[in-house]
Amino acid sequence: MDSLSITLSALADPTRRAILARLAQGEASVNELAEPFEMTLAAVSKHIKVLEGAGLVSRSKQAQWRPCKLEAGPMRDVAGLVESYRRFWEQNLDQLDAYLTKLQTPDSGTRN
Amino acid sequence: MNAPATQNLFKTELPEDKPVIIMTRTFNAPLDLLWTVWTQPEHVAYWWGPREDNEIVDYDVRKGGKWRIVSSMSDGTKIVFFGTYLDVVPKTLIKNTFVVEGQFEEDDRFYEEHRFEERDGKVFYRSTAYLDSFETRQGVIDSGMEWGANAAMAKVDEILARLQRG
Numbered sequence: 001m002d003s004l005s006i007t008l009s010a011l012a013d014p015t016r017r018a019i020l021a022r023l024a025q026g027e028a029s030v031n032e033l034a035e036p037f038e039m040t041l042a043a044v045s046k047h048i049k050v051l052e053g054a055g056l057v058s059r060s061k062q063a064q065w066r067p068c069k070l071e072a073g074p075m076r077d078v079a080g081l082v083e084s085y086r087r088f089w090e091q092n093l094d095q096l097d098a099y100l101t102k103l104q105t106p107d108s109g110t111r112n
Numbered sequence: 113m114n115a116p117a118t119q120n121l122f123k124t125e126l127p128e129d130k131p132v133i134i135m136t137r138t139f140n141a142p143l144d145l146l147w148t149v150w151t152q153p154e155h156v157a158y159w160w161g162p163r164e165d166n167e168i169v170d171y172d173v174r175k176g177g178k179w180r181i182v183s184s185m186s187d188g189t190k191i192v193f194f195g196t197y198l199d200v201v202p203k204t205l206i207k208n209t210f211v212v213e214g215q216f217e218e219d220d221r222f223y224e225e226h227r228f229e230e231r232d233g234k235v236f237y238r239s240t241a242y243l244d245s246f247e248t249r250q251g252v253i254d255s256g257m258e259w260g261a262n263a264a265m266a267k268v269d270e271i272l273a274r275l276q277r278g
Contacts, residue, residue: 085241086124086133088161093122093137093237095159100141100149 007074010054013053015039016047023070027060033068133241143230147203150226156181162191167190174200177210198223203230211243 008080019033025078034044041074051057055074125134139146149155153168160166162183169180180194192213199207206226211218225240 081134086135089135089239089241090122090124092159092161093135096149097137097139099155099159100139100146102151103145104141 006054007056010050010056013047013050015044016051019044019047019068020070023068027067027069028109029066029067029070076098114273134238134240136238137235138237139237141235142233143203144266146228146235150228161193170194173197175204192253194218195223201226 008079011020015037018036022028022033022036029040030045030048033048034041037044048059052059056071058067059069081100121146122137123135123137135164141149141173149159151171151173153171157166157168158170160168160181160183162185165184167182169182170178172178172180174199177197177198177200178194180192183193185191189221194213195209195213195218197208199205206228208226209218209223223242223243225242227238229236229238230262
């Protein structure tokens, strides 16, 4: 049960990312979500199902039109991955920079 | 010759149309030197990762070659980084898979691309990490893990904002 893989898989599709982008502005019905796309309502519904499966989107059971809502939880996992990777390389490159400076400074004891 | 470090502009981009991370920066060093420092294990030990103690187990910088670095932390924790070189063009390009044992699985479709270009005696560096392939990897990231996954929360808004712009 690798929920992060499921999240990333769901995010890998441009249509689904566009749907999430729309939902970041607020709840929307399936009809509203389908509007900007040249695809059938059924096709859009399928994408929404994938997003629901990944926990990125939830659908209200109260209202009859069952609006879709963005769920930030799984995004947090993705963000964690991206952030840890980014920080790792940022630190690496800083250290590389410092090391290069040291190598180019005459009388540095390290090498050459 | 002592240019301030602040001249080395560092930038991270998370483009909205692809799950990639792009990092760019400048190094105040000639390309020859940077390439040596990047590709020779005796140099890598000085700048790699957590750096308490790095053991460069493999570092075969050529297409198909492997790399493996074991970083030991002061508390005894060991972090193992490894991968395979998918492509190497001397002083221009390195493409490699990036694996952290227990966090990232090896997958040819998750790779880093490092590009180097010399301009006026400095090196412009650009890396692109392709994350698309994580859908197939098995590893689970634990947000409490060693190397700084905790700032995750703050990133959520940023990523959402980027999605929003897309």
